[in-house]
Amino acid sequence: MSAECTDKSSPSDPDLSTLTLGNSIKESKDQVDSLETNPRNLSPTSQGRLNHIVQLLQNQEAKIGMDAKGRPVMQYKDTAPPLNWDASNANVITTPKPEDHKRKVEAFLKLVEYLKQNKPPGGVNLDSSQISKSNWYEEGTEFEKTQKILGTGNSAGDIIVLKDLKKGIEHAQKTIMISVFRKEEIQAWFDLNETGIAPKLIQIRIEGNKVHIHMETLEKxxxxxxxxxxxxxxxxxxxxxxxxxxxxxxxxxxxxxxxxxxxxxxxxxxxxxxxxxxxxxxxxxxxxxxxxxxxxxxxxxxxxxxxxxxxxxxxxxxxxxxxxxxxxxxxxxxxxxxxxxxxxxxxxxxxxxxxxxxxxxxxxxxxxxxxxxxxxxxxxxxxxxxxxxxxxxxxxxxxxxxxxxxxxxxxxxxxxxxxxxxxxxxxxxxxxxxxxxxxxxxxxxENNDILRKLRLEMAIGSDLD
CATH class of the missing domain: 1.10.510.10 (Transferase(Phosphotransferase) domain 1)
Structure with missing residues (x-):
């Protein structure tokens, strides 16, 4: 694969040499009424990026807004609006103060609208040979918790072993609060999933304000x-x-x-x-x-x-x-x-x-x-x-x-x-x-002696096999 670095401008490309930004821009008292700039004074890289911005504006794929300090900010059409919530309380029922009722309701409606428009899944089953297909994957229906604890995690809970009730296969579950979850963890894990370096990633899902990560249990x-x-x-x-x-x-x-x-x-x-x-x-x-x-x-x-x-x-x-x-x-x-x-x-x-x-x-x-x-x-x-x-x-x-x-x-x-x-x-x-x-x-x-004593005390047997 080769890349050509020659300058081949499209007939529809805007002429940056004549670009003039703004007349009578009245966003605040501190803004300049008119501003002319010569893009030829910019570096070739900056000129290319500016050209791209102009194309986006012309195609109505983006618009220029202002932040709280009056600085221009690019807003793209395909960018989902931010969901205004406290990540530590994400996806749980909240009881706000009366003065916060409207703000919380609006945040909830934004979440519902985002789910309705984008239809993101609540989880992804990556290996149905190891874990049952289910829209919800609920305890008691699709899986049960075993008594095995592989370790302590954060405040979201321990790393435990689950048994899939339909498959009869055990696997590990790691739980992370949404407030501390990093998408890069799953992205890296997914990219490495077939390399054999990491434990096999089987399923990811959201439950309440937690992210559950299901993976193979590593033995020996x-x-x-x-x-x-x-x-x-x-x-x-x-x-x-x-x-x-x-x-x-x-x-x-x-x-x-x-x-x-x-x-x-x-x-x-x-x-x-x-x-x-x-x-x-x-x-x-x-x-x-x-x-x-x-x-x-x-x-x-x-x-x-x-x-x-x-x-x-x-x-x-x-x-x-x-x-x-x-x-x-x-x-x-x-x-x-x-x-x-x-x-x-x-x-x-x-x-x-x-x-x-x-x-x-x-x-x-x-x-x-x-x-x-x-x-x-x-x-x-x-x-x-x-x-x-x-x-x-x-x-x-x-x-x-x-x-x-x-x-x-x-x-x-x-x-x-x-x-x-x-x-x-x-x-x-x-x-x-x-x-x-x-x-x-x-x-x-002294493991054998301990087991012998335990067996005698529990009347299980008198000796090791």
Whole structure:
């Protein structure tokens, strides 16, 4: 596909050289009675945009209004009028003061008129093989709540597991108040829905003043937070030779997920260790999954480059935590070359008995290369370096030894709990929050004895099968 940059004006294009704006404009005392302007003094880009505005005005597709300060504002014909409501009380019955009755009634009528004219759905079923088709999807008719709670969300409620009564299939539901809901979360999730990075988005719907997000439940997962805080200590103490290859593998997986997001024109902007999951797909393969897109933003919009930088820096923080047991306190610690090099040098000096000179050089080189990324396409260069190193590693053998540490058989006896971050309901600990998982890990030491006692007390049985 090619684009021609030649100047081919349409016969119907207005002649901007003769454009005169206004005579006897009497919107306020401060406005000028007449104004002549020469568009030729504008930049080519501005001239093109002005030409577009004039065409819209001529075709009656837009008009020029005034804001509260008397400044001109473009109003487009296809722009829906703003709905004047308090988002925290959106879509609920309100009991206003008498002096607010008329304003609230008008706001309600605007909502009804908008629904009548635009006919937006109250929800969208994206996978009818997993969830029943229904205009309302109501509890007791289409689904029932199970006793499983995947975690605490915001004030809208916990992240729970539902069972579809017609399909007999369980799935997770995340609830967000309309007042804090960001459309970008669903837009990013939808764009990534077929990539395998995020949990499968099944359905979205509005109920009252809440947005319900239905998604697949991820099984056999553990958060990177738990891996860093708990399992890496086990790996370092029992088989330190696994640290390097496992760290390289996870770092590659995280960067691959990030590159996929960036290729889809999205940045995550909240890649803390609770939002990165490792999922066991076999005894020799672990997949990186990403959750909670509540702060997601477009790459090509304002702040997009900052978002790319944020995602990469967060990935580096996790990598150094895995490889060298050094998790920087914040992304700011990695902005200064002297700061991160000094701190990482200190950490590797402490671990110099387990990190060879070659490994320390490798660590510094990968961190330095990653922090040099300023554009999405540059991530590929670091990934290629990682792939070259990983070709010399028997990853199947590594994972055979790592997987049992990350996913001990007893763990499935405990229900994982999510955590809540930055005011957004999140599933950032689908494999367990730090406090809960640490407690459960300690409990599994004598798990069989505990179960035997419980069975005896409840007269269920005398021993484990």
């Amino acid at each position: 997962v553990v958060t990177l937070r738990e891996v860093i805080d708990s399992h890496m200590q086990t790996i370092r103490s029992t088989n330190p030779a696994l640290v390097r290859p496992f760290s390289l593998c996870v770092f590659h997986g995280v960067l691959s997920a990030i590159q996929t997001m960036h290729d889809k024109n999205w940045t995550h902007k909240d890649l803390h260790a609770g939002n990165i999951l490792l999922q066991k797909e076999s005894e020799t393969f672990i997949k990186v999954r990403i959750v909670d897109f509540g702060l997601a933003s477009k790459v090509d919009e304002k702040g997009g480059l900052d978002g790319i930088r944020s995602d990469i820096v967060e990935a580096v923080r996790k990598f150094t935590a895995l490889y060298a047991n050094q998790e920087f306190n914040s992304a700011g610690d990695l902005q200064s070359g002297d700061t991160w090099k000094n701190e990482l040098s200190y950490a590797t000096d402490i671990l110099q008995t387990s990190l060879s000179r070659e490994e320390r050089t490798e660590l510094f080189s990968l961190v330095d290369s990653s922090l040099a990324i300023v554009a999405a396409y540059q991530t590929q260069d670091v990934m290629k370096k990682l792939e070259e190193k990983m070709t010399k590693i028997d990853l199947d053998e590594v994972m055979k030894k790592v997987v049992p540490i990350l996913f001990p058989p007893c763990d499935e006896l405990f229900q994982p709990v999510h955590t809540h971050s930055k005011g957004h309901s999140s599933i950032d600990a689908m494999g367990g929050s730090k406090d809960v998982v640490d407690a459960s890990s300690a409990a599994t030491i």
